[in-house]
Amino acid sequence: MIPSLNQEIASAINASCHKLFGTLPPRLVLETPPKVELGDVAIPAAFELAKVLRRPPRKIAEDLASALELPEFVRERRVEGGGYINLFLDRPRTMALLLAPRPPRTPEGPKTIIEHTNINPNKAAHIGHLRNAVLGDVLVRTLRHLGRRVEVQNYLDDTGxxxxxxxxxxxxxxxxxxxxxxxxxxxxxxxxxxxxxxxxxxxxxxxxxxxxxxxxxxxxxxxxxxxxxxxxxxxxxxxxxxxxxxxxxxxxxxxxxxxxxxxxxxxxxxHLLTMARLGVSYDVLPRESDILARRFWDRAFSLLKEAGAVQLETEGKNAGCWVMKLEGSSEFAGMEDADKILVRSNGTVTYTGKDVAYQLWKFGLLGSDFEYEPAPYVDIDGQPLFHASDGISPLYRSRHDETGADPSARGRFGKGETVINVIDVRQSYPQKVVKEAVRRAGFPEASSRSIHFSYEMVALTPAAATEMGFELSEDDQKRAFVEMSGRKGLGVKADDLLDQLVEKAHEQIAARSGGEPVEPGRAEAIAIGALRVYMTRFSRNKVIAFDFDEALAFEGDTGPYLQYAAVRANNIFRKLASQGLAGRLSSGERTGLATRPAAQCDDNLWDVVRTCARTAETFEKVGDSLEVSFLVRHALALAQAFHHLYHTHPILQAPDDATRLARRAALELVLSTLEEILDVIGVPIPERM
RNA sequence: CUACCCGUAGCUCAGCUGGAUAGAGCAUCGGCCUUCUAAGCCGAGGGUCGCCGGUUCGAAUCCGGCCGGGUAGGCCA
Incomplete structure (x- = not known):
């Protein structure tokens, strides 16, 4: 629940187990009980111990519960269910702790490079690219939030x-x-x-x-x-x-x-304009043409040859090609023809070959670098259209020679300790090849830090395809989804979907504003919120069968639902201020909270606080698993808890000042937590809905 | 053929390394706007967790085997 507290509880469990049973639980896990009434922290250790001690878990839990020497923060302990030890925290103190100001984290440590977007620069982006870019962007923001140094690369296959x-x-x-x-x-x-x-x-x-x-x-x-x-x-x-x-x-x-x-x-x-609309940005745009011009492949090729990782085939169907033999290795087991051609018989390099060179460069292992220049995109006044992901620095792109290159940018990019490539699951095989090539080139540690962040594709429901005027075969009509295809022109363009979202948001705003003029940014913010949540709320390995009704939904598990929660919270503070009442918590109120009576934190209110308290561990979990949907679902759960509270715990009409203070504190916590999470998901919070 | 992914309510999805009565959203039905915006809230119905077997005190979850759907296995990327 709260990282430092969890540690204290964990060591208390270990100490007591050692003392009581002379053994430690095989695995120590802390859970959150499914309902507030059941407590704040659940310890399932008795189940684990039951196996070792060959005694009923409930008995063990009872013994262990009374023996535990817990921190003062824990107000009560109970044995529940088959053998859970549930802890109840001191509510006012926990709240004060959660509301204590946290110093902002400055990024430090080794660099993580995240490559995403990577759209072929030959036509408009479609919604599949959107999933890539949004997942990549949320991943970037999450790792930054966790204090890591991150560099965002958008690779341009400009010679493909x-x-x-x-x-x-x-x-x-x-x-x-x-x-x-x-x-x-x-x-x-x-x-x-x-x-x-x-x-x-x-x-x-x-x-x-x-x-x-x-x-x-x-x-x-x-x-x-x-x-x-x-x-x-x-x-x-x-x-x-x-x-x-x-x-x-x-x-x-x-x-x-x-x-x-x-x-x-x-x-x-x-593409950059489309992505900028969504708040997606990059630090550097490496270009394939520069990889060619800088002869990156030659360097990579000699590394591979020196290490004996590639060989020239003299006979068979791959005669004349340089291939990496993969047949023997377990990762590629069972494949009929697992060998991967890196250099064609006509001497040209395959995409995968160039990708190996690029990957080695990302780790700083190539012994060669690009030059860099600011990306040449400017508006009418000559001001840059795009910025780096910090929002301030210029966006750079690679360059093959020194003319026009920015000498101050030399050596700034690449040299990552970890490299995450955001690419859909259909490219797992070439991604495996790249990883394996890095290993065989003599860099096993870099290889193990080459992460293919894979996710399933965005396909179209037959209904969506038909709606756009495509005539599907009878077979296709029966399918659950049909793949998008640029070559067939079958797909939903990113900007078209955004436009539809904006239009619908605008209608919805207009319908409730009673004729008042609607400032343009509001509809755009809601559209972006809807889109980003739609693209991130599913697990990575789930195919998104795109459906217009679902994508354009503004109710339930959607971006606008999250935004509405934040807007409501802001509205309450605004309203309090307009009535001359105290709004945001003063620092005195924050610290004074710890000693207030617990009675003001009833279960309903506490439920929301408890959900907020799980935010830190949710971020950690996303960082460990690279599953950003955890964060989105957490945000939805929090918004839901708050919307509920909103109806049961009025603040303006609170019965007395003490109650109002407790509710304001909960509101403060919800709002700051929501702001924190929505910022990472990249969902903007409009002034009003 | 081989590998990987998916299969949970009518639909779309959760279910965190086995554990509390399998949960949300949409849709359906019934309530709540003189009270901080109803993009909200409350309630109801709706489940053989694809099938079979195994491990276990306990399986939606782990293992094996099937079935159905998808993707990959290009000198395309």
Whole structure:
């Protein structure tokens, strides 16, 4: 419940067990009883001891309970159920302790690098990317809250096939299916890119994401209908890579390469704008093109070769490729062909190969680094559009050479002790390969600190897909969910969903404001709250079958429910002030709380306090398990407890000052706890609902 | 074929390393706005925890085997 108190209780149990039974409980766990009436801390140790001592747990609990020498904080002990020892805390003192000011934590210790978002810069972001970014962002905020040093990286695959695909679409628009529409879109896209970094008059920045989304879908359809275009794809990818490697290119090739560079750069701005809307930010944007230009792979390759981790195949289907043999290792057991190609027979490096180099760099083990420059995204006045995750520092991106690089940023990024990659579960296999490669390159400790934060995908319910005008096959209609597919253009765009949320929030506000004008930030805040909670309230390994009704819900287990609790708490303090009553607790009141009669803390009030008290351990649990839904569910439980209290314990109309003080104290605690948690989940608290 | 994930109320999900009467939200039904905003609260109904076996004083939870659904096993990422 309270970390320091838990420790005292734990050592008391151990001491008494030793004295009474001459043995310690195999595992010492402290639980929280399911109901307030049952107490504040539950000790199930008697169940464990029953096995060892071969005596009924209830008996053991009774003996142990009376023998325990507990801290003064514990007011009462009871044996409940089959053998639980339940402790009741001194309510006023606990409350005073919980309300005592805590010094803010400054980050310290070794650095944890978290990579998330990582969207192919060739089209608008969809709701699957949203899950990635929100989970990653909440993880970042949680670890920071726990006092760790965290660096946020958003990797840009600016020289990948997906970028090449859209370049193909632009260069060969007339050969695509629906060529008329394709050509029109291509023209508009090129105009937008020509004007970049400025926007065309009247054309919103996100238009580019929408257009490329559609164009990419046409390219995808064309590939399946007319495979001859595939050769253009290979050629284009080669051009894009060659440019990054600094090779001389002919006129047309150079034009295509430049197109790819500008496309990626402009789409990244779309993504960053979308994420900024949600309050998601990054410290550095490492680019794949710079990994190529800086020859990171060459370094990684020699490390792997020196360690004997890779070998050149001379025969078989992988002849001419450099592969990492995985057949023997247990992690890859049972796989038919577990070997992973890192260098293709034509000499080019696979994505996984580049990822190995990137991973080694993240740990500072590559012996090579990027240069860095501030990300080039500015508004009309030349002010930066984005900041680093501290909200102050500039957002940097990697750079391949010194020209234009910021020398003061040199060496600032990477060199993490722990690296967490937020990537969906479908990429478990390549992630395992990367981890294994780091190990075999001679860095077992770095390998063990390579964490794949995996989560399940966001898919669409057939209903949602149909609602958006997609025609599903009969088989698909029967499925529980259908996978999104950029190549089919099947998916819900992040900004579209946000817009719908904002619109709905606006309607709801307008419906209750009685004609008063609605300030624009309110609907946006509610939309963000709804979205962030929707993306984080499920366990990581649960597929989210996206459903419009569910995503747009504002009642029950939702962001607005949390926000409403905080708004209500704020309203009470506001109202108290407007009536000339004491509102927020003074420091004298806080310390004086400890000696007040316990009677003012009835069970209902205490239930809320008890929930607040579990916050610290919830944060710890999230840090240990990397399961952010624990935090969200805790917030929901707290909000629920408070909404209940709100109806049973009026403060303005409290019967007397003493009662009011106890209630104000509980309110103070709820509000500060809610603010603390919502800040970490990234749910903004509006002034009013 | 192999590995991993999922299977709990009509729907969406919790259930923390085995333990208190299996809990929330949505939906349904019934109440509560002259009282700090009803995006709220109170109450009711609704469960063979996929199936079978094992371990245990005790299993939704651990183990084994099935069944159903999903994902991965590309010189794509």
């Amino acid at each position: 096939v997906q970028v090449a695909d859209v370049v193909v679409g632009l260069a060969h628009a007339k050969e695509l299916v629906d060529s008329g529409r394709a050509a029109a879109m291509a023209r508009e896209i090129e105009e937008i890119l020509d004007a970049f970094p400025h926007d065309l008059p009247g054309v919103p920045a996100r238009q580019l994401g929408d257009l490329t989304w559609d164009l990419y879908a046409l390219v995808g359809r064309t590939y399946t209908q007319d495979p001859s275009l595939e050769s253009e794809r290979k050629k284009t990818l080669h051009i894009v890579e060659s440019a990054a490697l600094g090779r001389e290119l002919s006129g047309e090739e150079a034009r295509l390469a430049r197109l790819g560079v500008r496309l990626a750069e402009a789409i990244v701005r779309c």
